[in-house]
Amino acid sequence: xxxxxxxxxxxxxxxxxxxxxxxxxxxxxxxxxxxxxxxxxxxxxxxxxxxxxxxxxxxxxxxxxxxxxxxxxxxxxxxxxxxxxxxxxxxxxxxxxxxxxxxxxxxxxxxxxxxxxxxxxxxxxxxxxxxxxxxxxxxxxxxxxxxxxxxxxxxxxxxxxxxxxxxxxxxxxxxxxxxxxxxxxxxxxxxxxxxxxxxxxxxxxxxxxxxxxxxxxxxxxxxxxxxxxxxxxxxxxxxxxxxxxxxxxxxxxxxxxxxxxxxxxxxxxxxxxxxxxxxxxxxxxxxxxxxxxxxxxxxxxxxxxxxxxxxxxxxxxxxxxxxxxxxxxxxxxxxxxxxxxxxxxxxxxxxxxxxxxxxxxxxxxxxxxxxxxxxxxxxxxxxxxxxxxxxxxxxxxxxxxxxxxxxxxx
Numbered sequence: 001x002x003x004x005x006x007x008x009x010x011x012x013x014x015x016x017x018x019x020x021x022x023x024x025x026x027x028x029x030x031x032x033x034x035x036x037x038x039x040x041x042x043x044x045x046x047x048x049x050x051x052x053x054x055x056x057x058x059x060x061x062x063x064x065x066x067x068x069x070x071x072x073x074x075x076x077x078x079x080x081x082x083x084x085x086x087x088x089x090x091x092x093x094x095x096x097x098x099x100x101x102x103x104x105x106x107x108x109x110x111x112x113x114x115x116x117x118x119x120x121x122x123x124x125x126x127x128x129x130x131x132x133x134x135x136x137x138x139x140x141x142x143x144x145x146x147x148x149x150x151x152x153x154x155x156x157x158x159x160x161x162x163x164x165x166x167x168x169x170x171x172x173x174x175x176x177x178x179x180x181x182x183x184x185x186x187x188x189x190x191x192x193x194x195x196x197x198x199x200x201x202x203x204x205x206x207x208x209x210x211x212x213x214x215x216x217x218x219x220x221x222x223x224x225x226x227x228x229x230x231x232x233x234x235x236x237x238x239x240x241x242x243x244x245x246x247x248x249x250x251x252x253x254x255x256x257x258x259x260x261x262x263x264x265x266x267x268x269x270x271x272x273x274x275x276x277x278x279x280x281x282x283x284x285x286x287x288x289x290x291x292x293x294x295x296x297x298x299x300x301x302x303x304x305x306x307x308x309x310x311x312x313x314x315x316x317x318x319x320x321x322x323x324x325x326x327x328x329x330x331x332x333x334x335x336x337x338x339x340x341x342x343x344x345x346x347x348x349x350x351x352x353x354x355x356x357x358x359x360x361x362x363x364x365x366x367x368x369x370x371x372x373x374x375x376x377x378x379x380x381x382x383x384x385x386x387x388x389x390x391x392x393x394x395x396x397x398x399x400x401x402x403x404x405x406x407x408x409x410x
Contacts, residue, residue: 012057017039029042035405060378074130074134077114078315129314136173137177155190374398
């Protein structure tokens with residue numbers, strides 16, 4: 001039985017709409033149950049709703065859409081100081097060495113704790129890449145809107161059928177769980193055989209599922225895909241007995257033509273032509289600023305592409321799943337963009353941009369959108385110009401988090 005959510009009537013000093021116009025409303029109101037009914041200026045409530053009392057959220061109060069973490073790996077949440085940082089290949093080698101130990105610690109309590117930490121820091125939707133199915137029950141039980149990307153990986157042609165069969169089992173388990181949206185993750189062009197990609201994407205097209213993939217995360221990947229050289233040459237020879245890449249970047253990108261909802265994570269070393277191909281696919285790019293810094297990659301140029309979302313990646317390559325931590329770091333990794341413009345852009349990427357990437361009807365405080373709302377209080381009074389910057393930098397207090405209109409954190 002569906003839970004009926006009563007109408008809420010709130011007003012705050014500021015509402016950050018996060019629509020395409022980056023609009024803000026000073027002294028604004030919002031009415032919602034499961035979806036947003038109306039948003040406007042408080043001065044109009046006496047005329048529009050003369051008999052209705054609105055709940056004031058307090059001095060220096062701000063309402064923003066719930067934050068959307070479009071890319072994370074919850075199954076590796078046990079990592080703290082185990083894995084190697086500073087270079088992608090050193091990190092990848094350490095993942096293979098310590099993987100089993102980390103996965104043994106990935107019990108339900110660990111996954112639940114990560115989701116609760118995200119909720120308390122304002123995340124209302126998550127795109128979780130599930131490699132082993134260890135996170136699915138927790139995702140289903142969490143109030144957070146969960147899109148679970150069942151991952152396929154395997155560069156050996158001899159294991160294509162086995163890997164595809166395993167994928168089918170895992171995604172069927174997701175389909176049978178409540179409160180979770182199934183989706184598909186193709187690991188990367190260097191670690192997934194083209195025949196396996198073809199099979200999985202055929203399934204995704206048939207079921208109209210969102211798809212996500214890692215692409216051009218490191219300079220090693222770029223060199224390996226281009227000419228079979230670089231740090232991955234030694235890695236693949238040592239661990240997999242492989243001497244040549246199974247795919248080229250262009251062929252890999254073209255595999256995703258006609259996928260309705262495709263997102264590429266990282267793209268730090270994507271060329272202009274790569275980005276043009278992604279744009280023609282109506283694809284989005286997921287920016288993981290802290291993870292890229294941890295693993296020694298350059299920072300993706302967010303002015304080089306239109307549709308961008310934000311992800312924290314997992315605790316295997318980050319020290320936090322707090323989206324405000326991620327956004328604050330991104331402020332300092334894009335020094336050539338005027339800081340107030342950058343703050344509004346990043347907040348948009350973490351809300352509306354994430355909704356586009358995960359194909360969710362949320363991310364904006366406008367009528368008809370799902371009522372995923374964060375109420376917070378700033379220490380001091382902002383100006384319209386520095387409102388987004390204040391939201392990202394201020395030692396704010398998150399008062400309430402609503403998901404589908406239901407109060408899920410206070």
